[in-house]
Amino acid sequence: MSDKKRIVSGMRPTGPLHLGHYYGVIANWIKLQEEYDCYFFVADWHALTSEYANPTKIKDFVPGLVKDWVAAGLDPEKCVIFQQSMVKEHAELHLLLSMTTPLGWLERCPTYKEQKTELVQKELNTYGFLGYPVLMATDILMYKPCAVPVGKDQLPHLELTREIARRFNHLNKTELLPEPEDMLTEESKLLGLDGRKMSKSYGNSIMLSEPMDELMPKLRGMKTDENRLRKNDPGDPKVCNLYPYHKLMTDPAKLPEIQEGCRNATWGCVDCKKLLMKSMEEFLTPLHERRAACTDERVQEILEAGNKKARIVAQQTMEEIREVMNFNF
Structure with missing residues (x-):
């Protein structure tokens, strides 16, 4: 005992x-x-x-x-x-x-x-x-x-x-x-991909078992800072739906660069999403491998x-x- x-x-x-x-x-x-x-x-x-x-x-x-x-x-x-x-x-x-x-x-x-x-x-x-x-x-x-x-x-x-x-x-x-x-x-x-509460009923979720090839298109359409209509518009990570994902999944050493790139408009939302895709793949791949082994x-x-x-x-x-x-x- x-x-x-x-x-x-x-x-x-x-x-x-x-x-x-x-x-x-x-x-x-x-x-x-x-x-x-x-x-x-x-x-x-x-x-x-x-x-x-x-x-x-x-x-x-x-x-x-x-x-x-x-x-x-x-x-x-x-x-x-x-x-x-x-x-x-x-x-x-x-x-x-x-x-x-x-x-x-x-x-x-x-x-x-x-x-x-x-x-x-x-x-x-x-x-x-x-x-x-x-x-x-x-x-x-x-x-x-x-x-x-x-x-x-x-x-x-x-x-x-x-x-x-x-x-x-x-x-x-x-x-x-x-x-x-x-x-x-x-x-x-984490909010859902559309900025609302993450929920299966809203269709805005990222499932732990979701294959990366199905996930990538969803991430490309993810809602970001609504004030950034063009790449050269400065943004604010605090109001961006994407940044909390980076805080949890991306190398912490990269966060200052992400913040600066967003606020100074040297990074576009597409750049930010590409980095998140890489971070998410690194996070989810071991989960997918363990799940496949769990028959x-x-x-x-x-x-x-x-x-x-x-x-x-x-x-x-x-x-x-x-x-x-x-x-x-």
């Missing part, structure tokens, strides 16, 4: 990951796996909350998500990678915690209100959608982590997890379930090993849960 402190996090399998996912989530996970006992799970049951009418595509997305993780740098030897639905104890604890979670706690959840407003094309008046924060709390509390890496938008969910843990502990006169701290992660500073058989091996490790912890937690509830028949 590891003597490192434990953290837990997961992602829904809804399609290929893009650079926004990498810099907003995965890059942080890669650092954390060196310092913590990390449990990262494919949240396929969570995907059902909005994709319940077409669950078959979730199954197709699961291997791709694991491949993207491994390609990006997650190491199954350093962290536990598992599939939520393959650890059935999650369903049991979700049921038990849902019995004690007040309805008002779920109805006041900001994400619940926002997504019902935004996803008007889907019927979301379901128990599963309302109750998914309880399932999220289950995913966390099952492994008794010290902290959870989250973005600011997920802080209300984590606070609800703590409230659920406190209520369970109070009702059962125990201190079994911890109240994990938030491990706040920086939001990805479907390898994904199965990773998940089987991770599921086994996760089940051991989950079974122990459920034995303790049943005991404090006097439900260990």
Whole structure:
């Protein structure tokens, strides 16, 4: 058993990951796996909350998500990678915690209100959608982590997890379930190719698995500083959609030259994009190579090993849960 402190996090399998996912989530996970006992799970049951009418595509997305993780740098030897639905104890604890979670706690959840407003094309008046924060709390509390890496938008969910843990502990006169701290992660500073939030639904994303020959034309059409109508118009890297990509992917020694060339109009946007194409190819090529080496058989091996490790912890937690509830028949 590891003597490192434990953290837990997961992602829904809804399609290929893009650079926004990498810099907003995965890059942080890669650092954390060196310092913590990390449990990262494919949240396929969570995907059902909005994709319940077409669950078959979730199954197709699961291997791709694991491949993207491994390609990006997650190491199954350093962290536990598992599939939520393959650890059935999650369903049991979700049921038990849902019995004690007040309805008002779920109805006041900001994400619940926002997504019902935004996803008007889907019927979301379901128990599963309302109750998914309880399932999220289950995913966390099952492994008794010290902290959870989250973005600011997920802080209300984590606070609800703590409230659920406190209520369970109070009702059962125990201190079994911890109240994990938030491990706040920086939001990805990358916007999409058109300057809007990077999103698969907008068609403005750069996928981690995207071949370079398909990516190059997209980069050529990328939005830059709107004030630079001609090459000799001075620009401002601070308002250019392209420059944040350079800050993350180009050799830092080149950044002053890029800034000066933009402000003095000695560099055109085409020059800037050519350099970015080179930087992006250097960044993505190793990812593509690792992804190609991660076959479907390898994904199965990773998940089987991770599921086994996760089940051991989950079974122990459920034995303790049943005991404090006097439900260990």
